[in-house]
Amino acid sequence: VEQYVDLASTVAHLAVGGPIPKVATAYFPPPTARHVGYVGGMPLRTRGGGLFNGGTAIIQGGTLIENNVAVHGGGVANVGFRDDSGPEPIQQTPTLTMVNSILRSNFALRLGAGLFNQGNATIQAGSSILNNRAITDANGIGGGGGICNQENRFGENEMLTVTDSL
Numbered sequence: 001v002e003q004y005v006d007l008a009s010t011v012a013h014l015a016v017g018g019p020i021p022k023v024a025t026a027y028f029p030p031p032t033a034r035h036v037g038y039v040g041g042m043p044l045r046t047r048g049g050g051l052f053n054g055g056t057a058i059i060q061g062g063t064l065i066e067n068n069v070a071v072h073g074g075g076v077a078n079v080g081f082r083d084d085s086g087p088e089p090i091q092q093t094p095t096l097t098m099v100n101s102i103l104r105s106n107f108a109l110r111l112g113a114g115l116f117n118q119g120n121a122t123i124q125a126g127s128s129i130l131n132n133r134a135i136t137d138a139n140g141i142g143g144g145g146g147i148c149n150q151e152n153r154f155g156e157n158e159m160l161t162v163t164d165s166l
Contacts, residue, residue: 046070047116048077049106056095063101072148073116074106074132080119093158094119100126108134110141112148120159121149128166 049068113132
């Protein structure tokens with residue numbers, strides 16, 4: 001069956017004229033005790049298959065983010081950080097604005113296939129988050145096919161605002 005699917009995909013790409021994806025390989029080191037939620041075969045702490053934002057990002061003007069895969073945030077991960085190693089802790093809460101853009105057909109192995117948010121996100125003015133899929137494992141961990149809005153690990157209350165969007 002897989003050979004038929006591969007052949008059908010090749011024929012479809014030739015008929016439409018789209019590029020045939022190249023096969024690539026990568027090595028992902030095994031997890032250490034510090035990597036919570038590790039999924040075998042994936043890079044450590046993988047977030048944001050299409051875009052990882054740890055600061056300020058604006059997605060606008062008909063931008064399409066599609067067909068990406070990550071553990072959290074197949075399309076976009078909006079995730080801050082905290083560094084306590086220096087004399088003063090450094091903490092960054094990210095800000096994401098999405099206007100008239102699409103997150104479509106992305107896949108998450110755990111949370112937020114379209115958008116995984118642990119920051120401040122605003123989705124507005126004709127934006128769409130469509131046909132994204134997140135897996136829930138046997139322990140019930142996972143979900144948020146379109147959006148997973150989650151409190152960050154610092155206990156801050158993040159804000160997700162969605163207006164005039166699908």
